[in-house]
């Protein structure tokens with residue numbers, strides 16, 4: 001119920017997320033900023049089954065680290081997905097690609113220590129440095 005549509009800029013990668021999206025999160029790390037052009041604001045999904053493509057011929061994956069890869073459209077260049085190579089349950093979908101309902105809140109910012117001074121996201125929420133974020137993963141045994 002309530003599938004959310006998503007697509008790249010040209011539309012050749014088109015998909016639906018069959019998931020309840022209650023919030024989005026932002027990553028300010030240098031890699032995400034190079035990849036998206038600024039903060040990577042994503043809806044995080046905990047089930048790979050939630051992603052259903054209607055078109056994915058131009059979708060390509062770039063292995064950005066030992067543990068993750070990033071999906072993009074090879075025709076228009078849109079940054080779309082971040083996934084862990086050893087945990088196919090986790091998927092972060094670029095919020096800009098999604099037709100999200102209004103009223104969603106941004107609940108967490110990570111790698112705040114890598115955010116440049118020329119922008120800031122308003123509002124009160126946890127803002128974790130890279131070290132704090134990595135420590136929180138160890139503590140919760142949750143992978144992002």
Ligand SMILES: [Zn+2]
Nearest residue numbers: 008010073076
């Ligand atoms: Zn495209």
Ligand SMILES: [Zn+2]
Nearest residue numbers: 027028029032
């Ligand atoms: Zn990042």
